[in-house]
Amino acid sequence: MAEPINVVVTGAAGQIAYSLLYQLAAGSVFGPEQPINLRLLDIPPMMKVLDGVVMELQDLALPLLREILPTAEPAKAFENVAAAFLVGAMPRKEGMERKDLLAANVDIFKVQGEALDKHARKDVKVLVVGNPANTNALICSHYAPSIPKENFTAMTRLDQNRAQAAIAARIGVQVDKVKNVIIWGNHSSTQYPDVAHATVALSSGVKPVPSEINDDEWLNSTFVETIQKRGAAVIAARKMSSAMSAAKAAGDHMRDWWFGTKTGEWVSMGVVSDGSYGIPKDVVFSFPVAIKNKQYEIVQNLSISNFAKSKLDVTSKELEEERAEANNVLKK
Numbered sequence: 001m002a003e004p005i006n007v008v009v010t011g012a013a014g015q016i017a018y019s020l021l022y023q024l025a026a027g028s029v030f031g032p033e034q035p036i037n038l039r040l041l042d043i044p045p046m047m048k049v050l051d052g053v054v055m056e057l058q059d060l061a062l063p064l065l066r067e068i069l070p071t072a073e074p075a076k077a078f079e080n081v082a083a084a085f086l087v088g089a090m091p092r093k094e095g096m097e098r099k100d101l102l103a104a105n106v107d108i109f110k111v112q113g114e115a116l117d118k119h120a121r122k123d124v125k126v127l128v129v130g131n132p133a134n135t136n137a138l139i140c141s142h143y144a145p146s147i148p149k150e151n152f153t154a155m156t157r158l159d160q161n162r163a164q165a166a167i168a169a170r171i172g173v174q175v176d177k178v179k180n181v182i183i184w185g186n187h188s189s190t191q192y193p194d195v196a197h198a199t200v201a202l203s204s205g206v207k208p209v210p211s212e213i214n215d216d217e218w219l220n221s222t223f224v225e226t227i228q229k230r231g232a233a234v235i236a237a238r239k240m241s242s243a244m245s246a247a248k249a250a251g252d253h254m255r256d257w258w259f260g261t262k263t264g265e266w267v268s269m270g271v272v273s274d275g276s277y278g279i280p281k282d283v284v285f286s287f288p289v290a291i292k293n294k295q296y297e298i299v300q301n302l303s304i305s306n307f308a309k310s311k312l313d314v315t316s317k318e319l320e321e322e323r324a325e326a327n328n329v330l331k332k
């Protein structure tokens with residue numbers, strides 16, 4: 001059995017963490033051979049709640065879970081971590097856009113970037129879940145200059161899972177029959193869920209999703225808008241933002257980063273743009289990525305229609321605006 005790795009979850013007393021921690025402790029993310037030490041970070045007023053979470057983690061009686069450290073001190077939480085789930089942040093309420101959270105949340109990611117820089121392993125894999133996730137990931141990376149930029153990612157896997165599930169339901173197949181749906185851009189209502197390169201496995205063979213659905217009007221409007229607004233729809237119904245599905249997506253994102261993707265398949269992750277597909281550099285943009293040996297590469301040379309290009313432009317522009325606003329907040 002391998003030596004334990006340190007894994008930090010921030011916002012550990014919150015609702016996403018409550019679903020995520022079980023997946024980590026049970027081995028569903030880092031595998032059944034990888035013991036983990038959990039570092040649970042939250043703010044001082046939540047320490048009592050966190051004690052309850054610790055009791056429940058102990059009571060799971062899971063052999064892969066070794067040490068559990070609840071703390072309000074970033075320096076302790078980030079000590080020697082190999083993986084970081086940055087979940088802790090304020091969630092939006094009904095009627096808000098995710099970028100409305102910038103002023104409230106961006107400072108958290110500055111402080112945590114600095115703590116990662118000082119205390120984490122230099123190969124730490126960072127997944128930012130707290131909104132606005134893309135811009136928070138960018139800020140976090142800026143404040144951790146000793147860690148490669150490639151190690152900072154933002155979660156758009158929930159959007160990918162939503163899109164895959166919606167396509168599978170429309171065609172009437174199991175969700176795992178649908179592959180290579182892409183989420184481009186921001187985890188916001190400007191994201192572009194794209195099925196131009198997606199396939200579906202049917203008894204008659206593997207088919208392109210667009211020809212199988214054969215309804216461009218539905219694909220270009222109803223489908224796109226449903227995925228863009230799904231988070232808001234969950235908030236309107238639950239009066240709280242998605243948590244179970246968000247935690248599942250966080251586990252999916254990190255597991256694929258750790259273990260890789262299958263040949264010919266890709267997943268979507270918010271990563272620091274290298275200019276691929278004409279996207280501005282230095283924004284965290286969701287691209288399709290293929291992963292091998294714990295390193296991802298942006299999938300290149302996919303054809304982009306004029307319609308798709310116009311969508312990519314809108315979401316790029318929003319990310320540039322968010323970056324400018326985040327920098328203003330941090331200057332104050």
Ligand code: NAD
Nearest residue numbers: 011013014015016042088089090091129130131155158246
């Ligand atoms: P929650 O309010 O239930 O929990 C958030 C926790 O973070 C709280 O316990 C809070 O005390 C803690 N926290 C606040 N500031 C902190 C800090 N500086 N350090 C450590 N912990 C801190 O919220 P939630 O439902 O778990 O959602 C968390 C975040 O994830 C929100 O920003 C939400 O919008 C976002 N989210 C993102 C996605 C995505 O797909 N990227 C999906 C769902 C939710």
Ligand code: LMR
Nearest residue numbers: 092098131231232241242
């Ligand atoms: C989601 O997509 O469900 C989360 O980002 C929460 C939200 O604010 O929409």
